[in-house]
Amino acid sequence: MLKQVLSITLLGLRSIPERLGPSLVIVVGLAGVVAVFTALLAMAAGFQSTLEAAGRPDVALVLRGGSQAELNSGISREQGTIIKQAPGVAQGVDGLPLASAEVIVIAELMKAGETTGSNITVRGVEAAAFTLRPKLRIVEGRAFTQGLRELIVGQGVARQFEGVRLGETLRMRGSDWTVVGMFASGDAYESELWADVDVAQSTFNRQGYSAVRLQLAGSGDLQTVKDALSADPRVNVDVETEQEYFSGQTEQFRKTIGALAGVVTFIMALGAMFAALNTMYAAVGARAREIATLRAIGFRGLPVVVSVMLESLILALAGGLLGALAAYVLFNNMAVSTLGANFTQVVFRFAVTPALVVDGLVIAVVIGMVGGLLPALRAARQPVTTALRAA
Amino acid sequence: MTRTGFVIANLWRKKTRTVLTLLSIVTAFLLFGLLQAVNVLFSAGADFVGATRLVTQARVSFTQSLPMRLLPQIESVPGVERVMWSQWFGGVWQENTQLIIQAVDPARLRDVYPEIVMPNAQWKAFESTRTGMVVGRNLANQYGWKIGQKVPIASNIFPQKDGSKAWTFDLVGIFDGKDEEWQRNTSGGWINFAYFDEANQFARGLAGVYIIRLSDPDAASGVAATIDDMFENSPDETKTQTERDFNIGFFKQIGDIGLIVRWILFAVFFTLLLVVGNTIAQSVRERIPELAILKTLGFKDGAVLGFVLAEAAALCVIGGLVGLAIATPLGVVITKASGGYLPLAVDAKVWLTGAIAVVVLSLAVGLLPALRAKRLTIVDALAGR
Numbered sequence: 001m002l003k004q005v006l007s008i009t010l011l012g013l014r015s016i017p018e019r020l021g022p023s024l025v026i027v028v029g030l031a032g033v034v035a036v037f038t039a040l041l042a043m044a045a046g047f048q049s050t051l052e053a054a055g056r057p058d059v060a061l062v063l064r065g066g067s068q069a070e071l072n073s074g075i076s077r078e079q080g081t082i083i084k085q086a087p088g089v090a091q092g093v094d095g096l097p098l099a100s101a102e103v104i105v106i107a108e109l110m111k112a113g114e115t116t117g118s119n120i121t122v123r124g125v126e127a128a129a130f131t132l133r134p135k136l137r138i139v140e141g142r143a144f145t146q147g148l149r150e151l152i153v154g155q156g157v158a159r160q161f162e163g164v165r166l167g168e169t170l171r172m173r174g175s176d177w178t179v180v181g182m183f184a185s186g187d188a189y190e191s192e193l194w195a196d197v198d199v200a201q202s203t204f205n206r207q208g209y210s211a212v213r214l215q216l217a218g219s220g221d222l223q224t225v226k227d228a229l230s231a232d233p234r235v236n237v238d239v240e241t242e243q244e245y246f247s248g249q250t251e252q253f254r255k256t257i258g259a260l261a262g263v264v265t266f267i268m269a270l271g272a273m274f275a276a277l278n279t280m281y282a283a284v285g286a287r288a289r290e291i292a293t294l295r296a297i298g299f300r301g302l303p304v305v306v307s308v309m310l311e312s313l314i315l316a317l318a319g320g321l322l323g324a325l326a327a328y329v330l331f332n333n334m335a336v337s338t339l340g341a342n343f344t345q346v347v348f349r350f351a352v353t354p355a356l357v358v359d360g361l362v363i364a365v366v367i368g369m370v371g372g373l374l375p376a377l378r379a380a381r382q383p384v385t386t387a388l389r390a391a
Numbered sequence: 392m393t394r395t396g397f398v399i400a401n402l403w404r405k406k407t408r409t410v411l412t413l414l415s416i417v418t419a420f421l422l423f424g425l426l427q428a429v430n431v432l433f434s435a436g437a438d439f440v441g442a443t444r445l446v447t448q449a450r451v452s453f454t455q456s457l458p459m460r461l462l463p464q465i466e467s468v469p470g471v472e473r474v475m476w477s478q479w480f481g482g483v484w485q486e487n488t489q490l491i492i493q494a495v496d497p498a499r500l501r502d503v504y505p506e507i508v509m510p511n512a513q514w515k516a517f518e519s520t521r522t523g524m525v526v527g528r529n530l531a532n533q534y535g536w537k538i539g540q541k542v543p544i545a546s547n548i549f550p551q552k553d554g555s556k557a558w559t560f561d562l563v564g565i566f567d568g569k570d571e572e573w574q575r576n577t578s579g580g581w582i583n584f585a586y587f588d589e590a591n592q593f594a595r596g597l598a599g600v601y602i603i604r605l606s607d608p609d610a611a612s613g614v615a616a617t618i619d620d621m622f623e624n625s626p627d628e629t630k631t632q633t634e635r636d637f638n639i640g641f642f643k644q645i646g647d648i649g650l651i652v653r654w655i656l657f658a659v660f661f662t663l664l665l666v667v668g669n670t671i672a673q674s675v676r677e678r679i680p681e682l683a684i685l686k687t688l689g690f691k692d693g694a695v696l697g698f699v700l701a702e703a704a705a706l707c708v709i710g711g712l713v714g715l716a717i718a719t720p721l722g723v724v725i726t727k728a729s730g731g732y733l734p735l736a737v738d739a740k741v742w743l744t745g746a747i748a749v750v751v752l753s754l755a756v757g758l759l760p761a762l763r764a765k766r767l768t769i770v771d772a773l774a775g776r
Binding site for chain 2: 205338
């Protein structure tokens, strides 16, 4: 039985060069489906990992109640001090709470060759901000000096937008800011410009802060901070870990791209399946006499069915691999940007992960199976005598 | 047998093949219709607002509110007919659904946007009800809101004086658009700026962005420059552009979606080209002796070329029509399902690009086999060489 399957399959595969065009249809059709599927989901995966890498489980983010995003939030100076002194906040080497009150404003930058600006986050930070983001390091130039109108620029922004190279000046609200350094962090913060919080407040006429980040002293201290702040009538805030905040932001994007990928892949898969059916019908049609001969000399029906399906599967798998490869070569690590929760650009890279490639191949295999099944059955059912007599 | 009949009979000879090929073309054009509608949404979606209005925003970003004190200066610029302002309210419905709600002056809104259609009584009610709100037809239908009811809407930015972010507004009007495109844009709503300005905790006299109706659309660039010059080097530097450019910029912020859609379209079409091209080539290959006989019977080379090309075109035209015909109602369904946030209109524009695609596809897949058929020499073909 196995031997029969093997010999018929090999016979079929060897004749593929004679039917190269039709066979290529399956390969290219599935390559298209898998490439589109993988590329779309690689975008969602890249966005998700960029944001999630930015969130730490041991840092609490405090926003004004009901704000949902840092941009909408506002916390006065007095409230900022109260929040920092909450119990459960770790102390720095100087004995002060390890916390950073930060202000967010938005600037418009242009991409190369574009005439409409994109929103970029400008974050005013306190000194402790760097301790709260241990992954962040200056890769070029130096950090800004406190009290001066100086900026450091995230690598993602520097690559995608113009006017923020080292030494250039940026004009915001009638004042000039000098770019003195570039930083890398491998996460969403790379999409921002950072400055001294006091200078940012005075330039942008802000009395308070957008958010306060707190280093939690221990694992159970999120609740301690929450309890203390909700009991305090002077503040009305939401407290969550930075990790929760960022993963909440990816949900909408993931859903949207997931739905888009689902619909597009489904429709394309249907098209590819019709094409595969077409090809395999043509293949068994062309080999009708050969198959009938095999049946006449004693080969059974089942091996014929299996071998036709195997051929379709092998072609489909080849197409799937080609598609995944195309998605990897064309898109992996490609940097794009979209709007994040703060209504500013988040720069991220496509991530073609092994799991996505496997999913894509599974789709290819399923389509290959379906595309091979009906033609295989027809091939096996053909009456031997009719097929032998056919032209 | 007529020539048309001959083409149809040939197509119908291998039923399975023809039907399967047709189905792949149908799915491809179904996808084409929907994706092209997305593309239109992102690239030219702002066309209909025209250039009769300018938007003045803070130079640094439109999220930075401009103060009310700029109003008299903007109104004094020659060529400016009427000015309104709109402040983003950050509306949130129930748990987490963001709504497009803006605080405006009702009378000014009516002057600046004549495209918005609402009965006079409802305009008057909006002006005279401090806690009044008007919403677009799409938004009202989505949540089943009726005029006269109180609508609880939270703001994710502005607390009331008592610190609560829960606001309640009286629904006093439901507006429509003057045509189909404006009607699609009725997913938002407006509240009374005077009430908002007084009742919220910290934003006083913050206008947001200014929207300017021009007396002469041709003067747009001049007026824009005058306004921006006026505020240069002040703490409130402005950036003034046509409403169309403002909207395009807004959509562009969503990022490289247009680019990605084009990549998908490309992948779909490339795949399709191969599938259909191969089928036609195959059917010509199989019929070489027949084609030779046709020529022997006296059909000219051109006629044979025509037969093959007609077969290709028939497949593409029928598949394209059916695909787009399915995409059209599907777009409506998606628009409804997304609550108006993804207004996919498979409209005349999309059909037109679809028609062009059909022609291009027919030629691309039909021409090579057709030329092959035309060049056949009778003797070689009949001898099977």
